[in-house]
Amino acid sequence: MKKIVILGAGTAGTMMANKLRKALDREEWEITIVDQFKTHYYQPGFLFIPFGIYQKEDVIKPKADFIPAGVNMIYSAIDRIEGEANKVHLEGGQVLNYDFLIVATGTKTNPDETAGLKDKLWYKEIFDFYTIDGAVALQKFLKGWEGGKLVMAITELPYKCPVAPLEFVFLADAYFTELGMRDKVEIAYVTPMPGAFTKPVATKMLSELLAEKNIEVIPDFYIERVDNDQKKLISYDEKEIDFDVLTVVPVNMGDEMIERSGLGDDLNFVPTDKHTLQSVAHENIFVLGDASNIPTSKAGSVAHFAADILFENLMSAIEGRPLHAKFDGHANCYIETGFGKGALIDFNYDTEPLPGTFPLPGIGPFGLLKNTKINHYGKVMFRWIYWHILLKGKELPVEPLMTMAGKKKVN
Template sequence: MKKLVILGAGTAGTIVANRFKRVMDLDEWQITLVDPDPIHYYQPGFLFIPFGMYTRKDVIKPKRDYISAPLTLIQSAVEEVDPVQRLVRLANKQSLSYDYLIIATGTDIHPEETPGMAEHEWGKSIHSFYTLDTSLKLNQMLHNWEGGRLVVNVVENPIKCPVAPLEFIMLADWHFHKHGKRDRVEIIYATPLPGAFTKPVASRLLGELLERKNIQVEADFMIERVEPDAKKIVSYDEREIEYDLLVTVPLNKGAEFVARSGLGNELNYVPVDQYTLRSKAYDNIFVLGDASDAPASKAGATAHFAIDLFTENFLRYVEGHELKPYFDGHANCFIETGFGKGLMIDFNYEQEPLPGRYPLPGIGPLTLLEESEFNHWGKLMFRWMYWHLLLKGMEVPLPSEMSMSGKRLV
């Protein structure tokens, strides 16, 4: 019997396990998932918790609701992978042998990596919304906050869900308007990027949208330290931005066992072939979701599109065929813009986000780089799709490879 071990039972790990459960002969395969946390988190929902749009119960479910026999779930942290011996050593002292290994352990925030960030003001005047606990604390803070200077900063890219900081800023603008406080709040977005976003067209259009909302963008801001007592952030070029409330996206890094196993780069992301997602060092190790160094967006939609194409490719590979360079880096993301509206972006490795309609040319119903109420409701409806379709490994009728149909060159 062939042994497939999947490290991580988050979005990518759960989707691919359930996809394999549907298409593999499980009399011939033993599939084991390893994850230390019994709870599955709907991470896109963390964005809404600070503003009271979602609560804790909206974003958590037991992992065992989605992982059932003949799949095996072991609740333990990973201590180390020995790729030569094909062994995974767990923190519970158990060792698992494998024929094929999938690393899907994602990425996490590390505020302690920035001097001054994770000290005595963490959870007081310095917050984040990238975990359930930090988003809940930020909800309490915003409920009582009377105004001042709100600074949202990104420490360094890549980050999980690259559009989330922009969404937070625009939802904050809406939140303060609703509560009659907007005239008492100054909002600044400090980003290491040269503009509001990574690509020229989207950066220009999103920058114009932020400007209309009276949100200042401080570009090329590479944070060196936080001075929590003085309430300011300082860049490597010694620019300073004072704040009353700092909402930060700390440094993102992959899992620590990746470093201990000698499998990762300086941020603990596993180097892979970006088109096949196979490890560059070991032919029987694959990396799905946010855990790889592929230059694709670290977002749930990216993992979904990749897995749609990965499953068949993997099954061909284990039968002795060459891997096809199937994955084009396709990603799309809803971007909440506040006031019950949103927009969408659709892009891949080669093609930047462009205006247009998605998924049907001329019809949509989703608009690309253009606000609409339908986009906002699309993002809210996605939570149902996530719990009831995606995690269960079901097919979603959206193209996995990016198409230029419906897009306008500008």
């Protein structure tokens, strides 16, 4: 019997397990998925926890609920991949052989990479919201906070869900306004990027929205360390930013197992062909989701669109055919902007976010680079879609490759 091993039972790995089990003969193909943890997190929901919109129980379910019958589920840490021998070594000594391997081990935050970040103020006046513990701790803190300077800071690129820090400051503006204390809170958005986003048209729209909400943008700030005693962010060129409470996106890195396997770059992301999603090092290893180094957003939508391409190419590889399916870097992100409104961006490797309508030209119902209530509803509805459709590998009425239909070019 031939074997496919999937490393990681997050969004990307779970989708592939479902797609492959439906497609492959059970008598010919054994599918095994490995993950250290038994809980599946709806990570886009972490953003809403600090503001009391979601609670912890709204974003967690057992991983086993989404793994299809006929797929072997192994709960174990992974020691390393031995690519030349087609083996995965698990912690404890178990060895899995494979014909094809899918690496979907994601990315995680590494606050220890920034000096002073995980120090005496950690989860007291310095928080992340990219982990369930950080989001819950921040919710408890904000309930009793009486105001001051709130800084949202990004340490380094790339990081998971690039629009989430923007959403955080928009939601913070709404949260403190609704509490009647917005005049007591100064909000600053600190980024190593030259502006609010990486692309000019989207940056213009988002910058105008930030200015309208009296949120200061501090660009080109590369954090070198955090001074806990003085409550300051200090950059590599010795610029300083004061804070009363700091919310931060720590350095994101791939799984340490990738480094032990000799398959990663400096941040433990796997060098991956950005079109075929094949590992650069091994033809029978494919990489999906945040674990890869492809130059697009580390976002759930990318994993979803790329999964369709990877599935086609893996089926081609199994049958000995050329890998004709090409991923274009398609990403699609709802941006929660507060007060029951949201924006939407849709882009790929070559095309930046543009205004228009999505998914139907001229009809929508969602507006690209527009701040509307229907876009907010799209964000809210996605949680149901995620649990009931996306994870189970079912088809959504959105094409994996980006289309220019409905988009308006900007000069």
